[in-house]
Amino acid sequence: MKIKGLAMLGIGKIGWIEKEAPKCGPLDALVRPIVVAPCTSDIHTVWEGAIGERSDMILGHEAIGEVVEVGELVKDFKKGDKVIVPAITPDWGSTNSQRGFPMHSGDALGGWKFSNFKDGVFAELFHVNEADANLALLPEGMDPVSAVMLTDMTTTGFHAAELANVELGDTVCVIGIGPVGLNSVAGANLMGASHLFGVGSRKNCCDVARAYGATDIINYKEGDIIEQVLQKTNGLGVDKVLVAGGTVDTFDQAVRMLKPGGAIGNVNYLGSGEYIRIPRVEWAVGMGHKSIVGGLTPGGRTRMEKLASLVETGKYDPSKLITHKLEGFDAIEEALLLMKDKPRDLIKPAVVINW
């Protein structure tokens, strides 16, 4: 059987292709998408060639789907189940998983399979490895369009707050408030940040940042962000910086606005440039206890179940992120191009597929 999908044909090129349908291993599942969303990472992958050349690789790693087939060893899922499919689907038996880093199962970034080194979810049918460990049931009554945000945007944005270990009362600056950074704002807020600065410029994003708990918006187009942060903190700087946008120079700025002992949590995908600069003096000549941790989001079933619980209990509302709702399988291409062009009223598009 052949399936159709929207693929990266080569660097800078996308197109619809047909491929043999994936096969289901004994622990695996085959899923057809119900709702999908494109990611800024797809844009880095195709148009910046950030992970290198790929040819005829189906794109996409954010999906809510319906199970079509399960392998004979799958215990908890069956045909017809509606599922949340995390962007990151680790091999849970790998030694890096056992060391606590499932997102790097196999190798660095090895848990990121869809649209990296296997076909992604912009397909009529896609393959999920280790279904019992990597799928979560879509809770009864949960809107799948909101839920698709959990697969990547929520888990990634929250992870920046986890990487920097946001603590009760911390003053936090989130650099970049696109859909990922907005979730960093929401995550830092849930973890107890007090003063919470969001750096961005798009009005929609600034409004949602405020709704998610930002106390101040800093517009990087209206002056130096370090000066603006120092002014708002009586020259002290912040306890934590969460990086979800910007350039390689953003780390320089983050170190300069950080208090001694502070931490930077990065989830931004650095699509270009060779090196990251750290300012020597502001890094307290190497002795400032200012840490920088960059991480790929965790994936897997438990993570998705916990995030879904935050939605079910009303503590977090992902629906605010969707500004453009498209319909039909073929609209995936339009959604991807929207993500590439980023009109100023866009936060995140999602595509609803009625089979």
Ligand code: NDP
């Ligand atoms: P967006 O492009 O939507 O948002 C980027 C944000 O950065 C915007 O708020 C933008 O402001 C702001 N920005 C741009 N330039 C600067 C600058 N010079 N200084 C300060 N802020 C700036 O991206 P997404 O939210 O979709 O994604 C963010 C990043 O996260 C991407 O690199 C993506 O690939 C990555 N990512 C990482 C994952 C992981 O697991 N680590 C998973 C998913 C995504 P403006 O309001 O002007 O647009």
Ligand code: ZN
């Ligand atoms: Zn992504």
